[in-house]
Amino acid sequence: MISFEVNVTDPEGLHARPAGIIAKAASKYKCCISLKVYEQEKTVDAKRLFKIMSLAVKCGQKIAFDFDGEDEMSAYDEFIKICKDNALGDVICQ
Template sequence: MKSIDITIQDKEGLHARPAGILSKAAKGFESKVTMTKNGKVADMKKIFAVMGLAVKCGETVTIAADGPDEDAAIEELTKLCKDA
């Protein structure tokens, strides 16, 4: 299992558009991929779960991946979070 902490920089936070982009990307990996904020865990393959975390600009989340392609999943999702 790999994980990384990321501070969200998008002034709107993780609203529908970036949550959708992250979910779509997460579905491309075999690994289980989650996002955690303040102890609440969301399956990143489900857009409404990601949106349910209500991540705002400046908040830190943890992205974790567990599975055969966890390194690639962490790398791609981290890049997307930084670009969002």
């Protein structure tokens, strides 16, 4: 399993548009991708748009993506790229 964290700096947080991009990208992979929000102590399946939206992640919160499964490396790379391209926040790789 691999993971990375993001300090969300996007002023709109993880609202519909970024949530949609994440869910759409996640659905392409076989591995389990989960999204954790530290403040709410909640973890959801990143393939599920409504679940991500209902976290209502706000600017300033810290989240983590976990990847677990056969294609985890490529999913990890794509997600880092997504976070950077869409200016979601500062990516922290372990």
